[in-house]
Amino acid sequence: MTDAFTSVRLLGPPETDGEYIALSEHETVHLHEYTRIYAVPGLYEHVVQERLRCTSPQVAAEGFLRAAEGLGLDPGSMTVLDVGSGTGLVGELVRRGGVARVVGVDALPAAREACLRDRPGVYDDYVVGDFQHPDALRAALRPYGLGGLVSAGAFGGTHATPRALDNALALLPAGAPVAFTIDERWMDESDPDGFGAAVERLVSDGGLTVLERTRFQHRVTTTGEPIFYQLVVGRTE
Structure with missing residues (x-):
């Protein structure tokens, strides 16, 4: 310790x-x-x-890099959007994996301050904003020519809603790799307002092709009980 x-x-x-x-x-x-x-x-x-042995940053970053490789894309030519960037661990991991540029977004000014303090230079830009209300974010992010999206635990629960996922994906061109992790409790497809239903709608509407969907242990609770998430890896259409 x-x-x-x-x-x-x-x-x-x-x-x-x-x-x-x-x-x-x-x-x-x-x-x-x-x-x-x-x-x-x-x-x-x-x-x-x-x-608490959280693995989501590594799982999301590795999933994104697998998707880019599988799609025949060169990470060294990509600008990737990291949603819910926090202190910058996911951005650091995808940069280590060869991604040329990463742009971070988080709703909390304190997250941006911590990242710039602890991981300066990881992000080409770090924007404070909320994809629930995307107009200002669209204007801030449009100049970067985003080519992919990665997110570890930012969607679901008290964080971002399915609408935020839709708004974030709308910034990407067709054929862009996507990887995000989300608590399996929010992936129940019987809940019409949940992420499971949202992903199915994206697939059925032709906006997303799912390449991988796997269950993994996200972390343990403060009393040692496992929490399971799903990794969703896909390609925009």
Whole structure:
């Protein structure tokens, strides 16, 4: 364990409204209190990546790179949109995989601040915005000539809705590789407002071809129980 975080403890029940972390004897925050967590360099990665063993960034990045390779595209000539960029781990991973340029988007100004502090130079631009309300984002992103999309855990639940996914995909040209991970609870196709139904609509309407759809362990909870997500890899049409 990193010496700087020896006092950090993971908390579950009897907390009744989710997962918590104790930053010190005097401060406890919700796991999704991102603004507070991002304010401490390295804390998010320590808790989520190391302690809770989150794999979504690696799974999403590798899925995207497989899709690009399978479609015969050169990552070194691509500009990729990273939705829900957070502190920049996904962007860093796809850049390591050979992607030339990455543009990040996150709804939280604190995420942008943390990324520019901890991973300067990963993104060609990092835009604060919400794909629920995409007009300003369209204007900001249009000059980049986006050629693909990657996202780790940004869609679903209290994050972005199926409308946000539709709006993000609408920025891409036909034939662009896409990879995103999402909690399997939001992929129930019987829910007409869920992501499972949204993906099926995209497929049936001819907007997306699904190349892969696999289940994987996203992370564990603060009490050690597994959380499963799905990886969706596709190509815009």
